[in-house]
Amino acid sequence: MPSYKRPGALLPMSTGYCPGCLHGLATRLVADAIEELNQQKNAINVVSVGCSALNLYSWCGDDIGAAHGRAPAVATGIKRCLPDRLVFTYQGDGDLAAIGLAEIMSAANRGENFTVIFANNQTYGMTGGQMAPTTLVGQKSTTTPYGRDPVTTGYPLKMCELISVLEAPVFVARYALNSPKGVMDAKKGIKKAFELQLAGKGFTFVELLTNCPTNWGMSPLATLDYMNTNTVPYFVPGVYKDKEGGKQ
Amino acid sequence: MITINELYCKGCGYCIKFCPRHILEMGKERSQKGHFYPVNINEEACTSCAICALMCPEAAIEVTAKEG
Numbered sequence: 345m346p347s348y349k350r351p352g353a354l355l356p357m358s359t360g361y362c363p364g365c366l367h368g369l370a371t372r373l374v375a376d377a378i379e380e381l382n383q384q385k386n387a388i389n390v391v392s393v394g395c396s397a398l399n400l401y402s403w404c405g406d407d408i409g410a411a412h413g414r415a416p417a418v419a420t421g422i423k424r425c426l427p428d429r430l431v432f433t434y435q436g437d438g439d440l441a442a443i444g445l446a447e448i449m450s451a452a453n454r455g456e457n458f459t460v461i462f463a464n465n466q467t468y469g470m471t472g473g474q475m476a477p478t479t480l481v482g483q484k485s486t487t488t489p490y491g492r493d494p495v496t497t498g499y500p501l502k503m504c505e506l507i508s509v510l511e512a513p514v515f516v517a518r519y520a521l522n523s524p525k526g527v528m529d530a531k532k533g534i535k536k537a538f539e540l541q542l543a544g545k546g547f548t549f550v551e552l553l554t555n556c557p558t559n560w561g562m563s564p565l566a567t568l569d570y571m572n573t574n575t576v577p578y579f580v581p582g583v584y585k586d587k588e589g590g591k592q
Numbered sequence: 593m594i595t596i597n598e599l600y601c602k603g604c605g606y607c608i609k610f611c612p613r614h615i616l617e618m619g620k621e622r623s624q625k626g627h628f629y630p631v632n633i634n635e636e637a638c639t640s641c642a643i644c645a646l647m648c649p650e651a652a653i654e655v656t657a658k659e660g
């Protein structure tokens with residue numbers, strides 16, 4: 345029979361997130377994995393810029409703030425100086441796929457031995473819902489009020505696909521957090537990425553499809569259905585690269 | 593058995609939607625924080641599957657395994 349206890353890496357308070365924001369769930373999954381691997385005192389959370397960074401308020405382990413998009417560079421420095429620590433970045437899609445695109449591709453290409461947790465909510469949440477590189481074709485945002493038009497703004501960037509064609513990364517996977525199956529898989533994927541890092545294998549990248557009820561202008565429950573019909577068919581969940589193989 | 597910490601809960605309703613036994617319901621009272629929060633309307637039927645806790649973005653739900 346399963347049981348569940350709130351992980352020790354979370355402070356005893358509610359998150360800084362809006363009701364139903366899957367950043368909260370993603371944060372909890374990271375904390376769950378850290379608890380299961382007994383890494384609470386060893387983990388370092390490299391915080392990005394955006395609502396993504398609000399996980400800082402619930403996090404009770406070590407953390408450090410990076411400039412917008414630069415978390416992979418900061419994580420590189422920390423991990424190289426402290427190779428025994430479990431180092432991860434937690435980044436949104438504006439942070440990682442727009443202003444930080446060069447940083448993430450370079451760190452992945454160098455095969456740095458840390459883990460990237462990429463929360464893709466297809467918008468700039470914190471600044472009020474502008475278009476992100478990952479906003480879906482036709483999806484409305486404050487800067488694409490009639491829906492994203494690929495003629496003027498291109499197509500949503502598929503980060504797992506891009507990173508998986510690089511030589512160095514060892515584990516690249518995407519999970520959707522809008523169903524229990526997706527969340528269970530994500531939990532295993534995060535744990536696996538952390539285990540690979542602890543074994544010194546190299547760069548690991550876990551993308552989590554999330555939502556932004558506030559800026560999508562939907563109830564939390566409606567965002568889950570929207571994700572099913574729109575997000576998941578485009579950003580297809582799955583393991584894109586797994587150099588080490590083995591069960592997940 | 594499940595325990596819901598109403599001070600963490602923000603009333604998103606994910607636990608209610610995904611409970612396979614449909615035994616959670618949004619309560620009529622607001623928490624101190626001003627959110628409605630779920631109540632268990634049939635504790636007997638709970639199998640301790642922990643899917644509610646799995647889906648909670650606030651880690652507001654804890655589950656203790658049923659005996660036997």
Ligand SMILES: Cc1ncc(C[n+]2csc(CCOP(=O)(O)OP(=O)(O)O)c2C)c(N)n1
Binds near residue numbers: 393438439440468470
């Ligand atoms: C150098 C710099 N440019 C712009 C900003 C403004 N800014 C703050 S958060 C943000 C976007 C965050 O979006 P995302 O990474 O998708 O995170 P979310 O809020 O959706 O979690 C921007 C552009 C900034 N803080 N610093």
Ligand code: SF4
Binds near residue numbers: 362366470556559
């Ligand atoms: S604005 Fe969006 S991304 Fe930010 S906390 Fe609220 S729901 Fe989450």
Ligand code: SF4
Binds near residue numbers: 630
């Ligand atoms: S999933 Fe968590 S936050 Fe949402 S209603 Fe249930 S207990 Fe509250």
